[in-house]
Amino acid sequence: MTTTPADTPTSDWLRLDQQICFSLNAASRAFGGVYRVLLKDLGLTYPQYLVMLVLWEHGELPVKKLGEHLRLDSGTLSPLLKRLETAGLVRRERSARDERSVVVRLTDEGVALRERALDVPRRILGATGFDIDEIRALRARLDELTGALDSAALEQA
Template identity: 55%
Template structure:
């Protein structure tokens, strides 16, 4: 009946919590820099996608970011209000909304060029380890996402 009997439930034994906590802590490292640009972290990663490939439907953004329209619609409206993107219905398929960078949105890219490097510095992690970790996490995310897709 002792609480110490099941280490499976110890907080520090949970991968899920290690992920949950580290994701939030790493995000916090971006905040001071993003604050200056008036961006939130989620807005920032959304822009990363668009800088890589512009003119994407909300659907595609959602697939890349693992976010749904409930999160993206209000976020994209804010990016639009800030002048970074435009949102237009796709004339080919009026159900779809195409998100495009404005000039201003394109220009913003230069201001964050150095950001990832600045953050890496604060992690005290060798680049190879960071890459390995990143790749493992990507595998994990894809595996889970595939699992979820085949379920009803």
């Protein structure tokens, strides 16, 4: 059971500045603004950048597995992949082993884009004003928060 701070009246709980979800959303939107500028030279949107990060890390993947890494359903992921394919960065092909599965792989151009993207994380770190240890600690806490919320959603379903 969650306890409430003694100095925070229950009526204040509905104030916008008391909502962690709003703080996280505002931070996400602020990140989006910085990423928009940094990714412009790469010709990527932030969601496309996330797709490329997964493919640079894991290589060829089925769409379903790619969606699992990104926490996206195929309806959201398919248009992203189509745009990346049109840009010549990825190829989508039916799996030879299972025709129901579509596999995504980087093109040579997609592989080469990785080199140009290497500076993005450093510039994001600089934009935060945090040092690397603070970023790692924040990420760990956010991962814990995500896990707790996932568990709570399963329990309430």
